[in-house]
Each structure stands twice: as structure tokens, then as C-alpha cells.
Amino acid sequence: MSNLKEISSKLRAVTHGSPYLSTTYQQDSGLFAPSMKRINFIVLLVVFIAFVPYISSASILSVTNFSLIAIIGAVGLQVVTGMASQLSLGHAAFMATGAFVSTGMFFQMNLPPWLIIPLGAISGMILGFISGIPALRLRGFYLGITTLALQAIVGVACLKYQVFLQTRYGTTTDLLLPQIRAFGVTIESSKSWFFFLLVVSGLSVFFVKNLSRSQFGRDTAAMRQKEVVAESLGINVAMVKLRAFAIAGFFGGLCGTLQTFYFRQASIEDFSLTVSVKYLAMILIGGLGVVSGAVYGAIFVTGATFLVGEIISRGGLTETLGPKSRGIELAVFAMMMIVFLIFEPDGIAGVWTRVKGYFHLWPYRYVSTTRAKR
Amino acid sequence: MDIFLIVDILKLAGMYILMSLGFVVIYKASHVLNLAQPGLVMLASFIGLQVLPQNFENPTSMGKILITLALMIVGGIILGLVVYRYFIQPLSGTSRISIVLMTLAALFLLEAVVDLIWPGDSGFMALPGTTIGFQINETTYIRLFDLLPPVVGLVVWLALVLFYRLSRQGMRVQAVAENSSLAARRGININHIGAVSWAIAVVVGVIAGMTIGTQSVVSTLIVGTALKGFTVALVGGLDSIEGIVPAALLIAALEVATVRWIDQQWSEAVPFIVLLVVLMIKPWGLFGRIEELERV
Numbered sequence: 001m002s003n004l005k006e007i008s009s010k011l012r013a014v015t016h017g018s019p020y021l022s023t024t025y026q027q028d029s030g031l032f033a034p035s036m037k038r039i040n041f042i043v044l045l046v047v048f049i050a051f052v053p054y055i056s057s058a059s060i061l062s063v064t065n066f067s068l069i070a071i072i073g074a075v076g077l078q079v080v081t082g083m084a085s086q087l088s089l090g091h092a093a094f095m096a097t098g099a100f101v102s103t104g105m106f107f108q109m110n111l112p113p114w115l116i117i118p119l120g121a122i123s124g125m126i127l128g129f130i131s132g133i134p135a136l137r138l139r140g141f142y143l144g145i146t147t148l149a150l151q152a153i154v155g156v157a158c159l160k161y162q163v164f165l166q167t168r169y170g171t172t173t174d175l176l177l178p179q180i181r182a183f184g185v186t187i188e189s190s191k192s193w194f195f196f197l198l199v200v201s202g203l204s205v206f207f208v209k210n211l212s213r214s215q216f217g218r219d220t221a222a223m224r225q226k227e228v229v230a231e232s233l234g235i236n237v238a239m240v241k242l243r244a245f246a247i248a249g250f251f252g253g254l255c256g257t258l259q260t261f262y263f264r265q266a267s268i269e270d271f272s273l274t275v276s277v278k279y280l281a282m283i284l285i286g287g288l289g290v291v292s293g294a295v296y297g298a299i300f301v302t303g304a305t306f307l308v309g310e311i312i313s314r315g316g317l318t319e320t321l322g323p324k325s326r327g328i329e330l331a332v333f334a335m336m337m338i339v340f341l342i343f344e345p346d347g348i349a350g351v352w353t354r355v356k357g358y359f360h361l362w363p364y365r366y367v368s369t370t371r372a373k374r
Numbered sequence: 375m376d377i378f379l380i381v382d383i384l385k386l387a388g389m390y391i392l393m394s395l396g397f398v399v400i401y402k403a404s405h406v407l408n409l410a411q412p413g414l415v416m417l418a419s420f421i422g423l424q425v426l427p428q429n430f431e432n433p434t435s436m437g438k439i440l441i442t443l444a445l446m447i448v449g450g451i452i453l454g455l456v457v458y459r460y461f462i463q464p465l466s467g468t469s470r471i472s473i474v475l476m477t478l479a480a481l482f483l484l485e486a487v488v489d490l491i492w493p494g495d496s497g498f499m500a501l502p503g504t505t506i507g508f509q510i511n512e513t514t515y516i517r518l519f520d521l522l523p524p525v526v527g528l529v530v531w532l533a534l535v536l537f538y539r540l541s542r543q544g545m546r547v548q549a550v551a552e553n554s555s556l557a558a559r560r561g562i563n564i565n566h567i568g569a570v571s572w573a574i575a576v577v578v579g580v581i582a583g584m585t586i587g588t589q590s591v592v593s594t595l596i597v598g599t600a601l602k603g604f605t606v607a608l609v610g611g612l613d614s615i616e617g618i619v620p621a622a623l624l625i626a627a628l629e630v631a632t633v634r635w636i637d638q639q640w641s642e643a644v645p646f647i648v649l650l651v652v653l654m655i656k657p658w659g660l661f662g663r664i665e666e667l668e669r670v
Binding site: 081085087134137138139141142144145146148149150152153155156157159160273274277280281284288324326327328329330331333334335337338341342345 | 406407461464465468469470471472474475476478479480481482483485486487488489490493598601604605608612639640642643645646647649650653654657658
């Protein structure tokens with residue numbers, strides 16, 4: 001009987017409660033505040049997203065799929081750079097590891113794709129762990145630079161491996177990866193890819209969001225404020241960094257593996273330093289340290305890149321600007337980074353909080369967005 | 375012992391000295407990684423490519439080259455001040471990671487600019503007198519031209535060392551690096567120091583870009599080469615200008631040896647492998663200060 005009472009009181013909290021009012025510790029540490037409005041919003045969002053492949057054109061659907069892949073990578077980088085505040089210039093190295101390990105596993109060991117994808121992610125995690133080892137001795141930007149070293153070394157190793165694969169198994173067409181087949185389902189059309197990626201990236205975002213309220217998440221929050229203070233409070237800072245890098249590596253590897261299966265081919269040019277910086281730009285534009293920011297940023301950067309290409313081709317500028325498209329793309333995302341750094345350091349997530357707060361608190365003016373910033 | 379090996383090492387070490395100075399100058403002033411430096415080096419070398427003739431049979435006079443260099447240095451000073459005023463100064467007071475991200479954005483902006491103005495260009499800068507040299511014995515002939523990078527590198531390096539050791543401005547930079555808020559309280563204009571440091575960094579980048587352009591092909595790949603200068607700065611110790619020369623020699627020697635005896639492609643990764651090894655043993659670099667790393 002008391003059980004029923006408990007449930008009904010919980011239900012009442014959801015239907016009538018305010019997201020700003022927590023009456024129990026359980027509510028306080030909950031992932032999302034109990035609020036009917038929020039649940040309605042999430043349900044509507046999910047329904048809307050589920051209809052995306054049926055209402056959008058093929059090119060928009062492919063951009064959506066790219067964004068979903070990018071979200072996985074960005075969420076991983078958010079853990080190490082946003083949450084743990086460690087500059088990582090080598091995110092593309094994790095992706096490259098996932099990509100080439102999965103290619104190698106298929107061609108050399110003939111494993112099925114459904115097994116390769118988690119193994120690719122784990123290979124990224126192992127590399128992330130290795131790249132975090134200098135954290136045991138290094139602090140600050142010195143650690144960030146070791147990730148740059150990682151980018152260079154992994155780049156050369158993967159190039160060597162790519163050449164080896166090409167000489168042994170033939171070039172482009174022979175090196176195509178198979179479609180993913182698991183539990184009687186084949187993922188081949190972009191529509192089926194959309195749902196598959198939606199589930200995977202949704203789970204990734206949920207995992208990292210959940211991480212931010214775990215012991216690890218609170219440790220990173222303390223570390224972000226002041227490393228020395230965090231250490232004196234009994235947090236093993238080096239260990240936290242190591243775990244952050246391992247988690248980032250896991251999602252980086254997963255992102256690289258999925259990207260490889262999506263394109264059905266791995267090429268080292270897709271994992272250059274520019275890609276690492278692109279992911280940094282994503283979390284910066286979305287909002288450093290905010291999990292939802294990684295999602296906004298990934299969609300924003302992927303969408304903006306697509307828009308630039310679309311404007312060039314639709315506006316009939318292909319002859320004049322076509323050869324310069326790479327430069328234009330670089331310029332656009334460098335400018336976006338600079339504009340956000342100077343004018344909106346909180347990123348899109350900060351804008352979202354402020355706009356939401358403005359309407360919520362109207363006619364009062366002040367909205368605080370400084371929560372857990374640096 | 376092969377004399378060409380030594381010349382190659384000296385040549386590469388000279389370039390590394392020039393490329394790593396820009397990183398150290400900025401780090402010394404503000405404890406921020408200056409990731410824009412490779413972009414500045416690249417921009418300078420492309421401008422040099424535009425201005426100077428590429429014809430080896432008919433190179434311009436030395437005077438014209440020196441005037442070009444002087445003009446570019448003046449331009450570099452202005453660019454450095456502009457970069458500091460409009461890109462770095464607005465971020466003062468925010469976390470260091472956002473300043474580093476800003477220099478990263480600046481790097482990609484510079485890359486985009488180069489890509490838009492000179493899409494796919496590459497080439498040499500021709501200097502007069504590239505064949506002048508001295509005969510050692512019947513088979514070996516050393517060109518003075520090959521010794522240009524180490525000489526230029528050493529001169530610039532020495533100038534900067536003396537600047538930091540002896541001049542008033544250099545002392546101020548060191549004070550700001552030590553503790554910027556204390557320095558400000560003693561009447562040092564921090565923004566002034568930052569602007570001066572950025573101007574120096576860009577000028578060093580200009581000199582590096584011009585020197586590299588006379589020695590090897592100018593293309594967008596220079597960014598990758600200049601990033602290796604970063605490893606030199608770290609191996610020597612990020613706050614130590616003195617450490618650059620031995621670090622550059624060490625890395626250049628290992629890289630040249632790898633090219634010669636092991637593999638061309640792996641040599642690209644050698645500086646980074648050296649960096650990882652050195653940071654494991656001495657995390658503050660070979661000549662950096664220990665407290666640099668431990669300081670709260």
C-alpha cells in the first residue's frame with residue numbers, strides 16, 4: 001500500500017512538480033528534473049526526429065547522418081576537453097584508430113561487422129588510455145601537446161597500414177567494407193542508417209550526460225575549477241584524466257568505426273589535424289563542458305559546412321568558387337570559432353539557456369548562465 | 375663520418391630553431407600555446423613567394439631581397455599588434471584554454487586565407503649566389519647556401535636571448551610571465567607586453583617563413599613542418615629560449631638519421647616520438663624549470 005502511495009507521489013511530482021524544486025535527494029541527483037513540460041517536449045522531439053527521414057530529401061538525410069556520427073565524436077571530446085578541461089588535439093587519432101582497426105579486423109581476421117564496431121571503439125579506448133598515461137607526470141598544456149604528438153604518430157602508422165592493405169588486398173573497390181548485418185537486419189539505405197545512428201548517438205549522449213552526475217563527473221567538475229585544490233580534496237587527478245582520455249578514446253573510436261562503415265572505406269585523409277580541430281570547434285561552438293552543447297555544436301558545424309557547399313552550388317558559383325571551396329569552408333569554421341570565442345563563450349548551449357530563461361522569467365530581466373562554465 | 379649528414383642536420387636544426395622561437399616567445403609572455411605560429415610562417419613564405427622571383431637563372435639582387443624582408447618585418451610587427459589587439463586581448467580574463475582555441479582558430483583562418491589567395495600554389499624562392507661554397511676535398515663541396523638556416527637561426531636566437539637577459543623590456547616580459555597580476559601591480563602594462571610579444575613572434579615567423587622558402591618547396595605542407603617546431607620548443611622546455619638550440623640539434627639529428635637509415639615516412643613522426651620520450655623522463659623539458667610545471 002505504501003508502495004502505491006510512493007508511486008503516486010512520484011507521479012504527482014512529475015505532473016505537477018516544478019523543475020526547479022527538488023524535495024528529495026533522489027530528485028536532486030536525478031538526471032532530468034521531473035517535469036511534465038519537459039517530458040512532453042522530449043516526446044515531441046523524438047516523434048519529430050523519427051519522421052525526419054520521411055520528410056527530408058536525400059542530401060538533408062545524409063547531412064543528418066553525418067551530424068549523428070559527429071555527435072558521437074563530439075560527445076567524447078566533450079568529456080576530455082569540456083568536462084576535464086584537458087586540451088586534446090588528437091581526437092582524430094582515436095577516430096583513425098577505430099577506423100583502421102575495424103578495416104584491418106575485417107580484411108585480415110574476417111570478423112563480422114557487428115563484432116567489429118564495439119572492438120573498434122575499444123581499440124580507441126585503449127589508445128585513449130595510452131595517450132592519457134603522460135597525465136601521470138604532466139600538467140596543463142604539456143598534456144595537450146602530447147595529444148598532438150599522438151595525432152602525428154598515429155597518422156603515420158595508419159598511413160603505413162593503409163598502404164600495406166592496399167598492396168595486399170587491392171585498391172579502392174576491393175577495400176570496400178561490407179554492410180552491417182545483425183539480428184537479421186541489414187543496414188544499407190540511409191534511412192536505416194539514420195535509425196541505427198540515432199540509437200547509437202542517443203545512447204552515447206545519454207551515457208555522457210549520466211556520467212556528469214557520477215563520481216567521475218563531479219571529480220572533473222572540481223578539477224576544472226582548480227586542479228591543485230581538487231587534488232588536496234582527495235581526488236586522484238591523474239587517474240581522472242586517464243579515465244577522461246579513455247572515455248574520449250572510446251567515443252572517438254566508435255565515431256571513426258561508424259564513419260568507416262558509413263563510407264564503407266577508411267582513408268587517412270579523413271583523420272587529419274583539421275578534423276581534430278573541427279571537433280574542438282564543435283564543442284566550443286556548442287558550449288564547452290555542456291553535454292547538450294556537443295550535440296548542438298556537431299549539428300551546427302556539420303550543417304554549416306553543408307550550407308556553404310549548397311550556397312556555392314545553388315548560387316551558380318561553382319566555376320568561380322569551386323576550386324576554392326576548401327579554403328572557404330576553413331574560413332567559415334575559423335570565423336565561427338572566433339566569433340563564438342569573443343562574443344558567446346558559452347556557445348549555443350549558453351544562448352539556449354538565456355533565451356529559455358528570458359521567456360521563463362519574463363518580465364524579470366536577469367538570467368544567470370554562468371553555471372559550471374570554465 | 376659523412377659531412378653531408380652534418381650539413382643536413384645543421385640545416386634542419388636551423389629551421390627548427392626559427393620555427394620554435396615563436397612558440398616560446400608567446401609562452402614566456404602569457405603561458406599560452408601559440409598554435410597560430412605555423413600559419414604565420416606559412417603566410418610569410420607565401421608572400422615571399424609572391425614577391426621574390428622563382429627563376430634560378432635570373433635571381434634578383436641581394437638589395438631587393440633585403441628591402442622586401444625589411445618591409446615584411448614591418449608588416450609582421452603591425453600584424454602581430456593587430457592579432458593581439460583584436461583576437462587575444464578580448465579574451466583576457468577567460469580561461470587559457472579559450473585563448474589556445476583562439477590561436478587554433480587563427481591558424482585555420484590563416485590557412486584559409488592562403489588557400490583562397492594562392493590555391494594549390496607551390497614553388498621556390500630563388501636567392502643569388504646559391505652555388506657559392508667551398509671545396510673540402512675532391513668529392514665534397516659545401517654550399518654556403520645550405521648553411522643559411524643555422525646562421526640565421528643562431529643570430530635570431532642570440533638576439534632574443536640577449537633581449538630577454540639584458541633589455542628592460544625583456545625583464546618586464548619575464549616579470550609578467552612570472553606573475554602577471556603582481557607585475558601589473560608594480561606598474562607594468564600587461565597589454566603592452568602582450569602586444570610586444572606577439573609582434574616579436576610574428577617577426578620571427580616572417581624570418582622563419584622566408585628562410586624555409588629559400589630552402590624547400592613552399593606549400594601548405596609548411597604547417598605540418600612548423601608544427602614540428604612545437605616539439606622542439608617542448609623538448610627544450612616551453613619557457614626556455616636557451617634550450618631551443620640543443621633540442622633542435624637533437625631532433626634534427628634523429629630525424630635526418632631516420633630518413634637516411636630507416637624510413638622517409640616515419641621520419642615525420644620522429645620529433646613527436648622524441649617529444650613523448652623526453653616528456654616521460656623530464657616532463658618540464660630538457661632545460662625548462664621544474665617549478666614551471668608544479669606551480670599552482
